[in-house]
Amino acid sequence: GLLEALGARLLDDAGRPVGDGGAALTRVASIDLTALRERMDGVEVIVACDVDNPLTGPLGAAAVYGPQKGADPAQVAELDAALGQWAGRLAAELGSDRRAAAGAGAAGGVGFAALAVLGATLRPGIELMLELVGFDERLAGVDLVITGEGKLDEQTLHGKAPAGVAAAARAAGVPVVAVCGRNTLPPERSRAAGFAAVYSLIEIEPDEQRCLSAGLMLLQQLGVRVADDYLPAVAATVSEQSGGEA
Template sequence: MARVLIASDKFKGSMTAAQVGDAVASGIRHVLPNADVSVVPVADGGDGTVAAAVAAGFVAIPVRATGPTGEPVETGYARRGDIAVVELADISGLVRLPSGEFAPMTATSRGTGEVIDAAITAGCRRIVLGIGGSASTDGGAGLLRALGARLLDAEGADIGDGGAALDRLDTIDLAALRERLADVDFTVACDVDNPLTGPYGAAAVYGPQKGADGGQVAALDAALTRWADCIAEATGHDLRDRAGAGAAGGVGFAAVAALGATLRPGIELVLELVDFGAQLAGADLVVTGEGMLDEQTLYGKAPAGVAAAAGAAGVPVIAVCGRNTLTAQRFRSAGFTAVYSLTEIEPDVRRCFTDGAALLRRLGARLAAEHLSSEFAAAPGEFGPRPG
């Protein structure tokens, strides 16, 4: 009996990781009714990270927190024992901007700090923080303020939220934060190596993606420079050039400089959280995927991490995706035996979004027939004729 492990990321804007896995599993079982198929949703540290943890047995804990522009959002974290998994994207991310309107100068990471604070209050002492998808460029200042830091101007008054406000920063008081976090350990999922400031920093590289024009990028970079100066004075360490400091608008910097966090690749962390190694034992095939399989996939995205882990265990890996731009030579060199894309069987991209589950069932049937069964058992019907 074939044993298949499906460990896919979401198809962004279309299906969750769990929905992708269920659709592929349905297609496989259509061909091989007795197959042992397990679905283990994964993520790369961005959106979907908490969902992956919950699917792996963590408990979802709801929290109301401050969104990136100050409005309350209903969000939460995932908990198992004293471990809390927090996902910045769902709290302070671009998806939380009202009506999709950017706020490059004023958006804050405060809400992410509030969720972390709630987890600590509930007794969690190990925080795993995924920081992809941020809407702010505030250097993580809002996050630190929610955990007890005070950011003061020259008159001793608290400055406002957002990256632009850091230009008025004079001193930082970390006493309450240090007391609050004395026995708390932080690990941050981070897949970029940008420094905090300069031409490759948070404002210059990611500011335009968050709505900042040229003048605003320059102002934000200057404000982040002031922020780094003050943090260095308060901590005795200057970590603005640390690889990953510029992640999530500078949240990576705040995490390492003020929280003592360890930065690790997102998919590596998630695979540990879902106990992927144990799930992999005895598998004949692993299926992974994401919406777009391209060169970026090979640099820290979930499918590449799954392929590396499965490959190390000697288990073949197949990818499913909405669209694939990799050559056969390229994806094989990355550890994928084969790639199946929705656009192979449905060139209308709109239908790939609206009918993705049905199309994935067809791909699941096809890969089962071609890689797990000596003959194609499915007749035209629910999944249609054999594609390709």
């Protein structure tokens, strides 16, 4: 879809467009990149990418993200095979195969298309965003960083925002806590990632539907817990630094 929007033509044996969808990639017999190359001539492409998955295989786009979007095992296998054929066809056309590159599996294979055809540079999305907002400069004088997402799990550690925030803050010597809806990371994994603590809605409300309907109230309760756990330490530090006048 990305490449076609930029002018590429993906054609079947009869010279007709193969159509939309991942399974249609099995019908690609030829690729016409003429219009795309003319349109993108002189353009530098930088892609913000928050995952490091390859295009295909057990950690690829279909296997990891297909089930999240409703694909059953048979559909995952079909999509993975189609992406493999697509990668092979492009490799034959361009002379290099980027299917195994970190981030190639992002957004259903958009990362692969950007790398293989557009010559893009993939940068960790959170790294780019932290740079744009001047995160390192904003850490000056900060006592605690709070970050979070809906679910803290193993995917979080593969380039997602909370892990990037934790890494940057830890490098600056600032403690980081995460707030989330659900946490499936073992304590040793979250500590290794740089989180001093993790607070989840499920801890205080086991009913997931209530977590969704009463999220604001529950987040306020977690905020009180964070304050109880960290503000006394922060206040003590400030008092000590100011000679007991805080």
